[in-house]
Each structure stands twice: as structure tokens, then as C-alpha cells.
Amino acid sequence: MARKISILIVDDEDSVRDSLFNWFIEDGYRVECAEDAKKALNILESEDFDIILADIKMPGMDGLEMLKRIKSLKKDAAVIMMTAFATVDTAVQALKDGAFDYVTKPFDPDDLSHLIRNATRQIALTEENEMLREKLFSLENVESLVGKSEAMRKVLKEIESVAPSGASVIITGESGTGKELVARAIHSNSPRRFFPLVSVHCGALTESLLESELFGHEKGAFTGAVYNRKGRFEMADSGTIFLDEIATISPKMQVELLRVLETRSFMRVGGTKEITSDFRVICATNRDLKGMVEKGLFREDLFYRLNVVNINVPPLRERTEDIPLLVDYFIRKYCLSMNRPLINIEAAALKKLEEFTFPGNIRELENMIERAIVVGNGKKITSRDLPIGKETINSGIESLDDLEKNHIKSILAKYSWNISASAKALKVDRVTLYNKIRKYDISQNE
Amino acid sequence: MSVKAENINLISFGYFDKGLLDMVSDHIVREFNMPVRTREGFLDLSEYYDPARRQYNGTSLLKKIDSDFAGDISKTVGLFNVDLFIPILTYIFGQAFLNGRAGIVSVHRFSNERYGMKPDNQLLADRFRKEIIHELGHMFGLVHCTDPVCVMRSGSYVEDIDQKDFTLCSNCRRKIPDLKL
Numbered sequence: 001m002a003r004k005i006s007i008l009i010v011d012d013e014d015s016v017r018d019s020l021f022n023w024f025i026e027d028g029y030r031v032e033c034a035e036d037a038k039k040a041l042n043i044l045e046s047e048d049f050d051i052i053l054a055d056i057k058m059p060g061m062d063g064l065e066m067l068k069r070i071k072s073l074k075k076d077a078a079v080i081m082m083t084a085f086a087t088v089d090t091a092v093q094a095l096k097d098g099a100f101d102y103v104t105k106p107f108d109p110d111d112l113s114h115l116i117r118n119a120t121r122q123i124a125l126t127e128e129n130e131m132l133r134e135k136l137f138s139l140e141n142v143e144s145l146v147g148k149s150e151a152m153r154k155v156l157k158e159i160e161s162v163a164p165s166g167a168s169v170i171i172t173g174e175s176g177t178g179k180e181l182v183a184r185a186i187h188s189n190s191p192r193r194f195f196p197l198v199s200v201h202c203g204a205l206t207e208s209l210l211e212s213e214l215f216g217h218e219k220g221a222f223t224g225a226v227y228n229r230k231g232r233f234e235m236a237d238s239g240t241i242f243l244d245e246i247a248t249i250s251p252k253m254q255v256e257l258l259r260v261l262e263t264r265s266f267m268r269v270g271g272t273k274e275i276t277s278d279f280r281v282i283c284a285t286n287r288d289l290k291g292m293v294e295k296g297l298f299r300e301d302l303f304y305r306l307n308v309v310n311i312n313v314p315p316l317r318e319r320t321e322d323i324p325l326l327v328d329y330f331i332r333k334y335c336l337s338m339n340r341p342l343i344n345i346e347a348a349a350l351k352k353l354e355e356f357t358f359p360g361n362i363r364e365l366e367n368m369i370e371r372a373i374v375v376g377n378g379k380k381i382t383s384r385d386l387p388i389g390k391e392t393i394n395s396g397i398e399s400l401d402d403l404e405k406n407h408i409k410s411i412l413a414k415y416s417w418n419i420s421a422s423a424k425a426l427k428v429d430r431v432t433l434y435n436k437i438r439k440y441d442i443s444q445n446e
Numbered sequence: 447m448s449v450k451a452e453n454i455n456l457i458s459f460g461y462f463d464k465g466l467l468d469m470v471s472d473h474i475v476r477e478f479n480m481p482v483r484t485r486e487g488f489l490d491l492s493e494y495y496d497p498a499r500r501q502y503n504g505t506s507l508l509k510k511i512d513s514d515f516a517g518d519i520s521k522t523v524g525l526f527n528v529d530l531f532i533p534i535l536t537y538i539f540g541q542a543f544l545n546g547r548a549g550i551v552s553v554h555r556f557s558n559e560r561y562g563m564k565p566d567n568q569l570l571a572d573r574f575r576k577e578i579i580h581e582l583g584h585m586f587g588l589v590h591c592t593d594p595v596c597v598m599r600s601g602s603y604v605e606d607i608d609q610k611d612f613t614l615c616s617n618c619r620r621k622i623p624d625l626k627l
Contacts (some may be wrong), residue, residue, distance in 0.1 A: 026544055
């Protein structure tokens with residue numbers, strides 16, 4: 001450990017304080033002494049010490065009482081209790097009250113060195129643990145912090161304000177906009193961050209599978225249930241559960257989910273025991289949940305329970321000023337993961353990306369950059385490395401009508417449904433564009 | 447208090463072989479590059495004897511050396527052949543004031559016979575001079591060193607002392623600007 005460890009010695013005997021002081025000073029520690037508990041507590045109120053070596057038997061407040069007070073002042077302090085009269089009861093009591101260790105005076109020089117070394121190691125581990133947690137915490141935020149646009153700043157501000165609460169959140173946004181990253185950012189900024197964030201992709205599972213996935217199952221509950229299995233709600237205890245594609249769950253599951261959200265308790269599939277779990281719910285969807293409620297496709301009561309806070313993640317075409325930042329971020333990410341030297345992007349290629357509408361949003365941009373790094377010359381990403389302009393060939397579209405429809409949709413999206421601007425770009429008049437919109441049943445909410 | 451020392455005094459309390467003191471003294475001259483004076487001192491050690499522990503109080507002895515025998519321009523080490531303790535430890539080989547002018551070292555625990563082995567005067571002398579240099583290091587402001595063979599490495603047993611060198615490592619040496627090296 002690079003910093004100097006500090007030790008506070010508390011003993012009513014001068015000779016003990018002096019000898020301990022000299023011993024520790026020679027070891028290079030920062031040492032201070034107090035002759036009684038009251039003075040020690042006064043010192044501790046204004047100064048931090050890593051290790052406190054205190055006598056149990058002292059006039060006035062005894063060491064055990066002082067230990068309790070120290071622990072209320074500084075929970076992590078390593079307090080070592082000393083006494084000339086060792087009894088098992090006092091030792092046990094001291095350890096129960098949070099003492100790091102307990103020694104009987106006089107002790108062997110080697111025991112003292114070991115004791116302090118162990119306490120120092122414990123402090124180093126605690127500090128390292130704290131540092132790693134902080135690091136993990138900040139790393140989780142970095143991913144979702146890519147973006148300086150107004151739209152993204154608004155999202156970040158919403159994350160910041162909602163994260164510390166326990167409120168349920170629905171994250172909406174088109175596919176590929178980074179809804180899961182927003183969920184991670186909320187979790188990692190919340191008081192639950194040291195507990196798990198459990199993700200469930202509801203759309204990928206059938207009703208029965210989802211039920212067993214969420215609630216767990218008992219051995220023998222169904223064919224193939226050969227073990228007891230914890231469900232995701234149980235795993236998310238004290239943490240957060242992230243339900244992606246929430247709009248895809250069946251009406252039956254909607255009822256079950258509502259019940260769990262109301263009671264925070266449930267039973268495993270095939271089980272008889274009620275299990276309680278304390279979790280926060282964050283959901284995500286790319287559909288218009290409110291519209292689904294109006295059409296009777298999603299339960300209104302569940303919607304209101306989930307939709308305490310709504311965060312809408314903007315599509316990439318609405319924050320094109322973030323594209324250079326995102327491109328840099330993905331270049332760095334993939335060059336590092338592929339163990340290649342960092343490259344940059346040609347101005348023309350970047351311009352092409354900024355003008356593209358990205359129907360697949362950030363996920364599409366990320367895939368493009370990854371592909372460009374793989375197929376490129378290893379020095380610079382050029383326009384040739386980008387699949388823009390070739391997407392119609394690879395998109396699975398076969399008919400001319402589909403091609404036309406998609407092109408109109410992308411131009412409308414690019415010009416934020418400004419009909420005049422879109423018609424001008426398509427080199428048709430406004431009436432023709434309106435007719436095409438009607439013909440292909442294109443709507444702004446798609 | 448940092449003391450700019452001009453010489454080192456070794457004061458023996460009790461019987462010490464002259465050859466042993468001369469050898470220790472020669473070595474310290476080389477290590478610290480300053481004059482070393484050896485002389486006999488007189489103290490009634492019974493005042494420092496703790497009958498309950500059957501040992502001599504090192505803390506009190508150190509204070510006595512500092513108050514009655516040490517001077518401002520010298521580093522003074524009291525040499526003893528009795529078993530020393532400090533109140534919280536079962537025994538000590540020696541002790542000194544960090545950056546101070548006084549230290550004490552006892553030869554009592556350095557003999558092989560104490561540990562049921564054959565007498566070895568050379569080993570005893572080696573341990574003794576290493577411990578004196580170690581305590582002088584503290585008096586020149588050095589704390590314990592992590593270099594495995596530096597004489598300033600902390601040691602609780604004679605085996606630890608045997609592992610060390612007789613000299614300060616280059617790192618420790620650099621930390622004593624007063625030395626005319």
C-alpha cells in the first residue's frame with residue numbers, strides 16, 4: 001500500500017503508549033496516542049485512523065464501550081483490543097462488537113507485527129474493493145454516455161434523476177437505440193448497483209418458458225424440470241430486473257406479472273411456497289404501449305404500474321451530431337478487441353454516415369464500423385468499407401414496390417416527415433408523395 | 447528532532463569482551479563514516495528490573511541513556527547483556543528514538559546456547575553489530591526497510607537477523623543526508 005497507514009494508540013499507561021509509539025514509528029507508521037477513551041473519540045471526530053489499538057480496561061469509559069462508539073463513527077476502522085487480563089467472554093464480546101482482533105499484553109514482537117500486517121492487508125483489500133466497485137460503476141456508465149446531442153443529454157438527465165429512486169421505468173425507443181444500455185445506466189447509478197441486474201428478453205421466450213424463467217420451477221414441475229431452479233425475480237433480489245420487449249408478453253403473463261409487482265411475492269412453477277423478492281423493474285419496448293392499451297392488447301393496470309417513469313431513447317437520425325463520437329467509440333472498441341492498432345475514418349466516409357438514416361440505429365452503426373474494421377485496409381475506414389448504398393441488395397427486399405416504400409420511409413424519416421423537403425429530395429411533387437404515402441400505408445408511428 | 451551527529455558513542459553497561467567491542471566499533475566506523483568512541487558506563491540496573499517479568503525495562507533504560515549519557519552532537523547507544531522488555535512486548539533486542547540521540551541494544555538473546563545450539567562467538571558478534579547498526583539507523587531517521595537483506599529490515603527472531611546483511615541498502619543510505627559518505 002503506497003500511503004502511510006495511521007495508528008491511534010489508546011491506553012491509560014504511559015509506558016504502554018510510549019513503547020507502542022516507538023515500535024510503530026520505527027515501522028514507518030503515522031502514530032498518535034490518547035490516554036483515555038474520551039480523548040481518543042475527540043481525536044477520531046476530526047481525524048481518520050486506519051488502525052486503533054485500544055486497551056480494554058481504562059478508567060472512565062472502558063475499551064468495549066469505546067469500540068461501539070468508534071464503530072458508529074467509522075464503520076471500517078480496524079480496532080484491535082488489548083488487555084492484560086484475558087477472558088474468553090471479553091474477547092468474544094469485543095469481536096461481536098466489531099473488533100478486528102484481540103490480544104493479551106504483553107505480546108510477542110512477531111505477533112504484533114503479524115497483527116498489524118493483517119489489519120493493513122484488510123484495509124488494503126477494503127480500499128481496493130471500493131476502488132474496483134467505483135471503477136465498475138464508472139465503466140458501466142461510459143457505454144451509455146456516448147453522445148453530446150440535446151436529445152441524448154435529456155436522456156442522461158432523466159437517467160440521473162430517476163436512478164436513485166426505486167420507481168419502475170419504461171424505456172421506449174426504436175430497435176437498436178440502446179435501451180438496454182439506458183437500463184444498465186439506471187441500475188448502475190441506483191442504490192441497488194451492488195446487487196444484480198437481471199435481464200430477460202421476453203420476446204425470445206414462449207409463454208411457458210417465460211413463466212419458468214421468471215418464477216423458477218420446482219423439480220418435477222414439468223418434463224425436463226430435473227432440478228429446482230431459481231427464477232429471474234428471485235435472482236434479482238435487492239437488485240433490478242430488466243424486462244426487454246415487454247409488449248410481447250401474453251395476456252396470461254400480464255396478469256401474473258401484475259400480481260408479482262403488487263405483492264413482490266410469487267411461487268415457483270410447481271411449487272407451493274410463497275417466495276418474496278425485493279427488486280426494481282425496468283422494462284423496454286419498441287412498440288407504442290399506450291396505443292396497445294387503447295386497443296386492448298396490453299393491460300391498462302399493468303401499464304400504469306410499469307409506466308411510473310418513461311424514458312424515450314431517440315433514434316440515431318434525430319441525433320446525427322453524435323455520430324462522430326459514436327464512430328470513434330466503436331473504432332476504439334473493435335480495434336482493441338481485435339488487437340489492432342487504432343485507425344481513423346476518412347472525412348468522406350464520416351459524412352456518408354452522418355447523412356445515412358440508420359433504420360437499425362446505433363446497432364446498425366456499430367455493425368457497420370465492426371465490418372469496416374474487418375474488411376478495411378487497416379489504416380483508415382473509407383467509403384468503400386461502408387455498406388451504405390448497398391443495403392437494398394442485402395435487405396431481402398424483392399419487389400420494386402417494397403424498394404420504393406422503404407426509400408420513401410427513409411427519406412421521410414430523414415426530413416422528420418417534412419413533406420415539402422422529402423418531396424424535393426425525392427424529386428416528386430407533394431401530391432405524388434401524399435399519394436405514395438397513402439398507397440403504401442406509411443405512417444409516422446411505424 | 448533531527449540531530450546532526452558528529453560522532454557515535456557506544457557505552458557498555460556490564461561486562462563485554464574488548465575484542466567484541468573493538469570489532470563492532472571498526473565496523474560502525476566503516477558503515478557510518480564517523481568517529482566511534484567506546485567506553486564503560488555505570489548504572490544500577492536493579493532499578494530497571496521487573497521481578498514479575500524477570501526482565502529489564504527497555505523503555506526506562508532508553509530514557510535514562512537519553513537523559514544522562516547522550517549529547518546533542520553524538521548518537522549514543524547503550525550496550526547491555528541483560529534481557530530487555532518493553533511493556534507490551536515479551537522481549538526486545540534493542541530500541542532507539544527515531545531521529546533521536548539515544549538507543550539501547552542487548553546481547554542477551556544473541557547467543558546460540560539460549561536456543562539449545564552450539565556456542566558460536568562469531569555469530570553472536572555478527573548479530574550484535576547488525577542490531578547496533580539497525581538501532582543507529584533509526585537514530586539517523588530510518589524506518590524499517592522492506593529490502594530482504596538490508597540491515598534496517600525488521601526482525602523478531604535471531605534467524606531474521608542472520609538473514610540480513612551488515613549494511614544499509616542503497617535506498618536507506620540515500621535517506622541519511624548527514625552521513626559523509
